[in-house]
Amino acid sequence: MLPDIDSLALFVRAAELHSLSKAAEASHIGVAAASRRIALLEHRFKTTLLERSPRGVELTAAGVTLLGHAKTLLIHLNHMNADMGDHAAGRKGVLRIIANTSAMTEYLPDDLASFARDNPDVRLVVEERWSAEAIRLLLAGEADIGIVVEGFRTEGLETFAYRSDRLAVIAPPGHALVQLEQMRFEDVLDHDLIALESGSSMMRLLAEQAVVMEKSLSLRVQVRSFEAVCRMVQAGLGVGLLPFQAAKVLGESMNLTVRELAEAWAERHMLLCVKKDRPPSLSLTLLLDHLRG
Structure with a gap:
């Protein structure tokens, strides 16, 4: 029993x-x-x-x-x-979406809004998590679809290309870095940095590249949100590192200069992830097709 x-x-x-x-x-x-x-x-x-x-x-x-x-x-x-x-109320179901901060700040809101307009009978529940946590929740069956940055282990998941972004530097107008013809990470490492917490995929990538260049990652401030990074830069505590699209919107609204990193590794690819042994779902198929399109 x-x-x-x-x-x-x-x-x-x-x-x-x-x-x-x-x-x-x-x-x-x-x-x-x-x-x-x-x-x-x-x-x-x-x-x-x-x-x-x-x-x-x-x-x-x-x-x-x-x-x-x-x-x-x-x-x-x-x-x-x-x-x-949801079925009792006449809706086709609910989809739980776990997305990393970059996707939530850049592309995903508009993509989900257009899907919701076309599919009003599907309820969307969205949570923001770091990529590693999103993968764990997907494998545990606690989410239907995840959006993560490429580079994490995704055994047990089916993955599809979603979007790309490029890391960028946020600096006050007139900062020495702004005068450079190309924004290279090696030059950025000579300055005090403001970035996200260590659990983010972006920080893992930056730390790896600093090791490759045999230089230290001088993190003066680490915060949880993109806006907080820009606020700290605006206050003069250092230069920030964020994905370009989000940095451009937030940084320029604060009169900050945003420049893309020139290195090839600074371009990051996002993946749509679903569990391989998931039960069939028309709503999920519709959302996947929409996001992939």
């Missing part, structure tokens, strides 16, 4: 709150009923899941294992409910 969903949801709440009484309150049941549900789970799995103490509850090794499975199951159930709700 399979464990019931309400008991698994209660177990997840208890694990996250470190308290069975708080989990019972959040689940709108009494503490005795909550304790009984956990006991039945432990009897079903023939192992202890929670260690009780006056301070609350903590996960056992078995509880840690179950927590991962239970969270995944509950996420899929929530997606199922949303999908069925």
Whole structure:
């Protein structure tokens, strides 16, 4: 007999709150009923899941294992409910899109807007993540389509070409770099740099190229957003590095100079990714065809 969903949801709440009484309150049941549900789970799995103490509850090794499975199951159930709700409302379904920051800032909003106009009965849910995280979510079945920068391992995924961008330098007007005929990364490395956090694919590429040139990457400031990079440059804290299209829109609105890097490696290719063993979906096929076109 399979464990019931309400008991698994209660177990997840208890694990996250470190308290069975708080989990019972959040689940709108009494503490005795909550304790009984956990006991039945432990009897079903023939192992202890929670260690009780006056301070609350903590996960056992078995509880840690179950927590991962239970969270995944509950996420899929929530997606199922949303999908069925969409069908009940007359929509063809929902598509979950995970995209890296470059795609979200540059091309994707307009592409999704045009798809939504042509397919009003398909609901789009969009999240912004680093490329590595987008791939993980796709493989876990938590997204339908991902947009990542080429260069990451994509085993288990089917990939298609999407768009390209080129890295660029953002500098205040009159900065020494602006006077150069060609903007080369080797010259940029002589200055204090403002860029994204280390988890981004762009920072991985820049760090690799700095090693190749046997120079250090002098990162004075690292931030989470493209706009924050431009704001820091505007404040005079250094020169910024961002994809050209996004940098051009943001930088020029702040009276900053934006110049593309000249090196061939500075051009990056984005990929559309879907899971190879995904179930058939007309809505997903329509979106893929739209984005590829």
